[in-house]
Amino acid sequence: MRSVKFLVAAGAASLLSSMVFAADLAIAPPPMSYAPPADFGGWYLRGDIGMTNQRLGSLHSASIDLVDANFAGSLQNHGFGFDSSTSFDLGVGYQFNNWFRVDVTGEWRGKANLHGSQNFFANSTLGAAFGGFGADNYTGSKSEAVFMASAYFDLGTWWCLTPFIGAGIGTSYNRISSFRDDGVFNQGGNLINSVTYAGDAGKWNFAWALHAGVSYHVTPYVAIELAYRYISLGDGVTGRTNSFDGVTVVNASPFTIKNITSNDIKLGVRWSLESAPVYAPPLITKG
Numbered sequence: 001m002r003s004v005k006f007l008v009a010a011g012a013a014s015l016l017s018s019m020v021f022a023a024d025l026a027i028a029p030p031p032m033s034y035a036p037p038a039d040f041g042g043w044y045l046r047g048d049i050g051m052t053n054q055r056l057g058s059l060h061s062a063s064i065d066l067v068d069a070n071f072a073g074s075l076q077n078h079g080f081g082f083d084s085s086t087s088f089d090l091g092v093g094y095q096f097n098n099w100f101r102v103d104v105t106g107e108w109r110g111k112a113n114l115h116g117s118q119n120f121f122a123n124s125t126l127g128a129a130f131g132g133f134g135a136d137n138y139t140g141s142k143s144e145a146v147f148m149a150s151a152y153f154d155l156g157t158w159w160c161l162t163p164f165i166g167a168g169i170g171t172s173y174n175r176i177s178s179f180r181d182d183g184v185f186n187q188g189g190n191l192i193n194s195v196t197y198a199g200d201a202g203k204w205n206f207a208w209a210l211h212a213g214v215s216y217h218v219t220p221y222v223a224i225e226l227a228y229r230y231i232s233l234g235d236g237v238t239g240r241t242n243s244f245d246g247v248t249v250v251n252a253s254p255f256t257i258k259n260i261t262s263n264d265i266k267l268g269v270r271w272s273l274e275s276a277p278v279y280a281p282p283l284i285t286k287g
Contacts, residue, residue, distance in 0.1 A: 042274030046091045046103055048225070050266035054082040054112055057259025059138065061241075064255075067120050067134075080116030082142060085109060087264065089146075095272070099154045107146040114140040114179070114257070133186050140179035140198070142236055142257070146172045146207055154215075162223075166211035174236035175202035179255060181241065198255055199239020207233050215270070225268040233260040 059080065068075040087110065093103025119135040148170030155163045179198035184191055213227025236257040 042095055042272060044093050044095060044101075044103075044273055045271045046089075046093060046105070046268055048087075048089045048105075048107075048227075048266045048268035050087040050089075050229075050264045052085050052087055052109060052112065052262045052264050054085070054142075054260065054262040056080055056082065056114075056257050057261075059116065059118070060256045060258060062253040064118070075118055075120045078117045078119070080138075082112040082114055085112040085143075087266070093270070099156075100152070101154070102149065102151045104149050105147070107144075107148070109144040109146065109262075111141045111143045111177075114138065114142055114176075134183060136181055136183040138179070138181055140238070141177050142174060142260070143177075144172050144174050144233055146170060146231075146233070148207065148209060150209065150211060152211065160216055162215045162217075164211070164213055164215060164227075168209040168211065170207050170209075172205050172207035172233045173202055174205060174233055174257075174260060176200065176236045176238045176255075176257065179238045181255075194243070196241045196243055198241045201237050201239040201254060203235060203237045205234025207231065213266075221272040223270045223272075225266070225270065227266045227268065229262075229264040229266060231262050231264060233262065236260060 058077070064075070087107055089105045089107035091103045091105030093101055095101040115138070117135060117137045119133065121133050148168045150166050150168030152164050152166035155165070176198070177200040179200075181194075181196045181198070183194040183196075185194070186192075209229050209231040211227055211229050213225055215223045215225045217223045238255040240254060
């Protein structure tokens with residue numbers, strides 16, 4: 001009997017030690033730490049379409065400036081501006097991290113019609129020679145090729161939307177075509193009409209821009225942008241001005257359209273050329 005009790009006690013002690021050992025084995029080691037994901041970086045392509053809302057500062061020529069100087073500032077401008085036009089651009093860029101990127105773009109801005117008029121009233125000693133007053137109506141068109149490098153700062157993401165701001169510098173080739181000046185002058189009580197045409201010409205200028213907008217990632221590799229841009233394009237010039245017969249030189253100096261600016265709305269797409277890195281915790285194996 002005493003041997004049976006000994007065997008039962010020994011078995012219980014063995015079972016208890018086995019349970020404690022198994023419990024010790026069930027405790028998993030603390031999880032290993034690993035590096036957080038790095039900011040995404042890589043090359044991308046972009047394309048944009050847009051609508052322009054363009055303005056000019058002033059219109060000048062040798063004859064206009066002469067009239068303005070001798071008539072003591074009586075020259076008045078009316079309705080100067082451009083119609084809207086479309087713009088298209090393609091470019092390549094690099095995303096350094098989740099908040100900073102740069103790109104280089106080439107853009108074509110379609111023809112925008114020019115319109116405006118001027119009139120003057122003689123209030124100086126030249127008044128008798130000119131007969132008192134005159135007026136001119138101007139028409140033409142303008143287009144540009146713009147090459148620009150821009151930098152952008154992404155300001156964080158909320159509800160899948162990422163607002164951004166940016167700035168760019170570059171160059172713009174402004175081309176003026178089909179420029180026409182229709183004038184009427186009162187000279188000694190006689191009305192004299194004139195129709196003159198300026199040759200087509202272009203001019204390279206320094207250009208700069210400010211950007212603001214929001215982007216949305218359709219996929220990890222494709223983002224859509226809706227953006228506003230203010231861009232300064234410099235000046236535009238015409239060729240020399242001839243009369244309607246195409247021979248007589250009326251004004252050998254060109255017309256100059258100064259301080260061309262535009263408020264643009266753009267819709268664009270960015271395509272990432274590199275995959276974002278994928279991070280996973282290290283594999284833990286049981287020994």
